[in-house]
Amino acid sequence: MPVDRELVLRSAAALLTRKATATMDEVAKTAGISRATLHRLFAGRDTLVRALEGLGIEECEAALDAARLDDGTAQEALRRLVKEIEPAAGLLSFLVTENQLFEGDEQNEGWARLDARIAALFRRGQESGEFRIDLTPAWLTDALYGLISSGAWAVMDGRVAAKDFPFMIVELLLGGTLRRVEP
Amino acid sequence: MPVDRELVLRSAAALLTRKATATMDEVAKTAGISRATLHRLFAGRDTLVRALEGLGIEECEAALDAARLDDGTAQEALRRLVKEIEPAAGLLSFLVTENQLFEGDEQNEGWARLDARIAALFRRGQESGEFRIDLTPAWLTDALYGLISSGAWAVMDGRVAAKDFPFMIVELLLGGTLRRVEP
DNA sequence: CGCCCGTGAGACATCAATGTCTCACATGGG
DNA sequence: CCCATGTGAGACATTGATGTCTCACGGGCG
Numbered sequence: 001m002p003v004d005r006e007l008v009l010r011s012a013a014a015l016l017t018r019k020a021t022a023t024m025d026e027v028a029k030t031a032g033i034s035r036a037t038l039h040r041l042f043a044g045r046d047t048l049v050r051a052l053e054g055l056g057i058e059e060c061e062a063a064l065d066a067a068r069l070d071d072g073t074a075q076e077a078l079r080r081l082v083k084e085i086e087p088a089a090g091l092l093s094f095l096v097t098e099n100q101l102f103e104g105d106e107q108n109e110g111w112a113r114l115d116a117r118i119a120a121l122f123r124r125g126q127e128s129g130e131f132r133i134d135l136t137p138a139w140l141t142d143a144l145y146g147l148i149s150s151g152a153w154a155v156m157d158g159r160v161a162a163k164d165f166p167f168m169i170v171e172l173l174l175g176g177t178l179r180r181v182e183p
Numbered sequence: 184m185p186v187d188r189e190l191v192l193r194s195a196a197a198l199l200t201r202k203a204t205a206t207m208d209e210v211a212k213t214a215g216i217s218r219a220t221l222h223r224l225f226a227g228r229d230t231l232v233r234a235l236e237g238l239g240i241e242e243c244e245a246a247l248d249a250a251r252l253d254d255g256t257a258q259e260a261l262r263r264l265v266k267e268i269e270p271a272a273g274l275l276s277f278l279v280t281e282n283q284l285f286e287g288d289e290q291n292e293g294w295a296r297l298d299a300r301i302a303a304l305f306r307r308g309q310e311s312g313e314f315r316i317d318l319t320p321a322w323l324t325d326a327l328y329g330l331i332s333s334g335a336w337a338v339m340d341g342r343v344a345a346k347d348f349p350f351m352i353v354e355l356l357l358g359g360t361l362r363r364v365e366p
Numbered sequence: 367c368g369c370c371c372g373t374g375a376g377a378c379a380t381c382a383a384t385g386t387c388t389c390a391c392a393t394g395g396g
Numbered sequence: 397c398c399c400a401t402g403t404g405a406g407a408c409a410t411t412g413a414t415g416t417c418t419c420a421c422g423g424g425c426g
Contacts, residue, residue: 002372021284023413034374039415075361097280100336101204125360132362138342139334139351140360146333150325153283160322168322176359177308177323178258179315185402206383217404222385 017090057110074125200273240293257308
């Protein structure tokens with residue numbers, strides 16, 4: 001009975017998300033297969049990480065699609081975005097860190113596409129007057145990644161409840177820490 | 184002429200901040216010493232990382248001291264904090280990632296002290312009515328770390344100017360993305 | 367029933383980073 | 397001047413992860 005490659009990939013994602021330095025042997029055991037079979041599916045750790053990168057980009061783009069970034073106010077779109085991207089947060093965090101390690105090398109163009117789409121959302125918000133214009137879309141995009149990573153780890157380590165994940169990130173990103181004045 | 188251990192440590196911090204996977208050999212070459220001498224100063228990579236951890240904690244605590252977290256409004260204190268911690272941002276980012284890798288093991292108590300001091304600042308802001316109370320101090324602390332890391336990388340990769348670092352982080356953390364209504 | 371395909375288990379070689387050791391050198395002090 | 401100390405250079409063994417190969421097993425299929 002052939003092993004389901006997709007299932008192995010999901011299993012690897014779940015493991016490496018928690019323990020980025022996990023061995024190929026650990027990945028195999030976690031997936032319930034032998035190291036030999038794992039190597040037949042993914043020729044080396046590098047190939048595996050590339051596959052995970054593809055999966056992560058795919059899930060993120062699906063989340064962006066589902067969030068319908070062009071609909072309604074930018075604020076609403078951002079709320080939908082964070083909500084939709086939550087399931088991929090852990091994997092995204094892993095991949096961001098992984099990308100920081102490999103310097104210079106050509107990186108998957110998928111990241112550039114994602115960056116562009118998210119930055120475009122922030123720019124739309126600025127042009128519509130919803131968002132302040134003294135913070136660049138590029139920085140806001142980076143900041144969103146950072147908050148998602150922090151949030152994912154805070155949930156994994158049990159410092160905050162998983163159900164609060166979207167709320168925490170969106171509220172901080174949109175409204176900041178300062179208390180609003182009463183209208 | 185004896186090698187200056189402190190200088191080697193700084194050099195290692197600068198290198199590992201940019202390339203977290205750098206070899207002991209690379210660390211030695213960057214410091215301008217031989218691998219043998221490096222090993223005499225720090226017996227193994229683990230020891231080196233521990234020393235860097237100590238340095239990072241030391242610098243962060245110095246930054247917190249210099250920021251006088253108990254003086255003035257919490258908002259002002261936070262601005263001072265980010266400004267003072269900027270020089271240690273890269274190292275802090277490296278150490279946060281490093282800490283995520285080692286699971287379970289007892290971690291340096293210094294981190295707990297830092298966390299407590301920063302969380303106390305946010306709590307003070309909440310109690311004084313400056314900060315909103317629907318975001319927990321623990322999450323705000325994690326979020327601050329995340330933003331500092333994102334900011335450090337954005338500067339290192341040249342996506343934003345170094346001089347904007349404190350502004351970007353503080354403005355986003357305090358005010359959020361939404362445009363304020365005119366008073 | 368017997369064959370085939372995919373798998374598991376394990377042996378084995380490889381490779382990179384590291385820990386360890388020796389030895390020569392030079393530099394500064396007695 | 398000579399010696400002690402700390403360093404650089406390099407050889408060598410070790411360790412852990414990985415790539416590769418063989419072989420036996422077992423279920424599905426003809």
